Amino acid sequence: AQSVTQLGSHVSVSEGALVLLRCNYSSSVPPYLFWYVQYPNQGLQLLLKYTSAATLVKGINGFEAEFKKSETSFHLTKPSAHMSDAAEYFCAASDSWGKLQFGAGTQVVVTP
Amino acid sequence: DAGVIQSPRHEVTEMGQEVTLRCKPISGHDYLFWYRQTMMRGLELLIYFNNNVPIDDSGMPEDRFSAKMPNASFSTLKIQPSEPRDSAVYFCASMVANSGNTIYFGEGSWLTVV
Numbered sequence: 638a639q640s641v642t643q644l645g646s647h648v649s650v651s652e653g654a655l656v657l658l659r660c661n662y663s664s665s666v667p668p669y670l671f672w673y674v675q676y677p678n679q680g681l682q683l684l685l686k687y688t689s690a691a692t693l694v695k696g697i698n699g700f701e702a703e704f705k706k707s708e709t710s711f712h713l714t715k716p717s718a719h720m721s722d723a724a725e726y727f728c729a730a731s732d733s734w735g736k737l738q739f740g741a742g743t744q745v746v747v748t749p
Numbered sequence: 750d751a752g753v754i755q756s757p758r759h760e761v762t763e764m765g766q767e768v769t770l771r772c773k774p775i776s777g778h779d780y781l782f783w784y785r786q787t788m789m790r791g792l793e794l795l796i797y798f799n800n801n802v803p804i805d806d807s808g809m810p811e812d813r814f815s816a817k818m819p820n821a822s823f824s825t826l827k828i829q830p831s832e833p834r835d836s837a838v839y840f841c842a843s844m845v846a847n848s849g850n851t852i853y854f855g856e857g858s859w860l861t862v863v
Binding site for chain 2: 669671673678680681682683686688727731736737739740741742
């Protein structure tokens with residue numbers, strides 16, 4: 638079964654600064670990997686997903702993530718943070734149909 | 750297109766009462782999932798269905814929880830009797846096969862048991 642580790646439960650970034658959220662997975666087989674975002678009192682929205690087509694994946698709202706098999710990582714980045722990026726971000730992985738394993742989440746705070 | 754629709758959005762109930770959460774998946778999706786989100790345990794998969802058949806219910810916490818999917822467009826998650834520790838956000842999600850495992854979530858049902 639997959640396990641997903643997100644480093645840092647809280648991240649604070651300045652508006653305009655780089656956003657970097659770390660995610661590592663455990664698997665002997667490259668899984669499907671996802672980043673979801675959850676705004677306060679809302680459901681989870683898919684930001685992007687990796688399905689082996691390309692190691693650098695671009696998502697919505699200017700986010701992208703890079704799959705690195707050697708590091709079993711799938712870190713999420715955005716070059717310039719916006720106030721509207723304040724939310725909780727979840728990394729998730731699955732190696733079978735639909736059984737997503739979520740990380741614990743990283744709360745992003747954006748300061749002016 | 751309509752997304753995954755859940756009801757009720759918010760429910761407050763007394764301990765011991767029966768709670769029924771409802772979900773309408775995205776039309777054409779053949780997988781349906783129920784997740785629970787709490788501060789302590791994060792996001793947990795409770796059960797999932799494929800073509801209306803329960804495939805894996807190993808995440809259902811105990812016998813007080815039950816889930817059904819009588820047809821392709823409707824599912825329920827029932828808690829009977831409810832307990833304060835069941836307070837959580839319950840998400841329904843759906844997926845279509847061969848979509849790269851992309852799961853779409855509803856807005857959640859926020860349950861408080863007092």
